[in-house]
Amino acid sequence: MSVQMHIPGVSDLTDETKSPFPLNQWYVAALSKELTDQPVGRTLLSQAVVLFRDGDGRVHALEDRCCHRALPLSSGTLEDAGIRCGYHGMLYNGGGQCIDIPGQDIIPPRAKVKSYQVKEVDGFIWMWFGLDQDAEPLFEPPNYAVHSSGKYLYDGDVYHYEAPYQLIHDNLLDLSHLGYVHLRTIGGDAKTHMNADMRVTGEGECVRVVRHMRDSLPPPTYTAAYPFKDRIDRWQEIEFLPTHLKIWTGAVDANSEDLNDPERGGFHMRGFHGVTPETETTSHYFWTIATNPQSDPEATLQKVVEQTALTFEEDKVVIEDQYQNMLKFGHAPMISIHVDAGANRARRIIEKLRSTAG
Structure with a gap:
């Protein structure tokens, strides 16, 4: 297709x-x-x-x-x-x-x-x-209790992309690429990522993608930050909204907890991704990462932030190269595969909102 x-x-x-x-x-x-x-x-x-x-x-x-x-x-x-x-x-x-x-x-x-x-x-x-630049906002900006709850330590940064904002959406909604792009950090076995149990749902302007990878090997970032015993059960929960995404990833020791339990323990990484267009062809990417260190909090946070920054730098190279090739090949069609379900839903939402704003 x-x-x-x-x-x-x-x-x-x-x-x-x-x-x-x-x-x-x-x-x-x-x-x-x-x-x-x-x-x-x-x-x-x-x-x-x-x-x-x-x-x-x-x-x-x-x-x-x-x-x-x-x-x-x-x-x-x-x-x-x-x-x-x-x-x-x-x-x-x-x-x-x-x-x-x-x-x-x-x-x-x-x-x-x-x-x-x-x-x-x-x-x-x-x-x-707003559609009317002089009108009052129609609703309040989002809260992000991960930063204010006291349960997590966090930090973040800002990147500038020579690429359109929706390509960043696509990248964040499809984490199957981790096994190929992020081998040194949060990746892991590529086959495991491509065959993850995946569920895609949506309501209104929101898209949710939930991926589970049970009985898998922990990637380098995870072993550096948390004392796993051996193999792990890993989750990725992505929530898309038109101006930002929230991604909760992490893992527990294999067969130790229910991955559907919102209060599950283990190692957590809660990422916030504010994707703001600069122009039609360039973007600002505001990100933070929050984690729950088990020991040596500041050192663990620093490791997680450094590893996260490295993954985003790897993504930036891929997305900017992707966009340059899209310009080079112009109208050449692109097919969809199973991992694109979330990104395709998000694109339909953006297209509808662009039409409403026209």
Whole structure:
């Protein structure tokens, strides 16, 4: 079966009646830890924005352009009241209004820039992108209790991809590739991954993929982080939503616990994956990984984070090479196999949301 896939960058496949991205959604704009004493400039859904904290620690997002001579505000400096342009010193508050012009008492009412709705929740900065850019958000941004429950230690980072966001979705929804791409880290036997017991379900804008690999050998990352006795029963639970994915992976000693028990023990890795388009052909990938160390917590967390980063670097090479080849071969059809069930469902959801936003 071939797959008809929208390929950004191949002009005659672009439908101008649709938005390139799902709208009326909260997207991850930054990790909380990124916003310290410097502004962060970033393009999100093809819009250039600057993110910063004011003197009270509150997060704001503005159009990254001074209304005077168009220098990026992200080139400026932060003050308690807002962000000051690095060209002529105009100071903007969190709402985008200019509140100070050095050497000039009167501030023109039009001296302002666009502001965006942002909220900070559980270590993430979320930004609302609506069909009506001036309307209030329709719902609150997601919570992520894994970060705030106290049950796990976590850390993360941000990657930039020279590839469209949906290719990252595809990769995360199909973990059968682990046995081929990630041999040094979270992989394991390729045959075991390709023959995992897999269940794909969905409701509304959500897709769930559950994979079980019983009586398998633990991969290097697992043995480095947890004292398994020998063979393991391993799980992968993936939850897709249009702007982010949550992936719970881990293992217990073989035949020791029920893999369907939500309170099962063993080794856990809970990954958050905020996939935010930069443009139609480039993406930001905000990720965190949380784990439950049994001993030496900080050292174990560091191992897990380092191993996770290595796997994502391996994925990045594959996805960017994949996209370049898609551009090279243009309309060449791609077939689906059994491991694509989750990714294909997600693509149908994105296509529907793009049509709604058009």
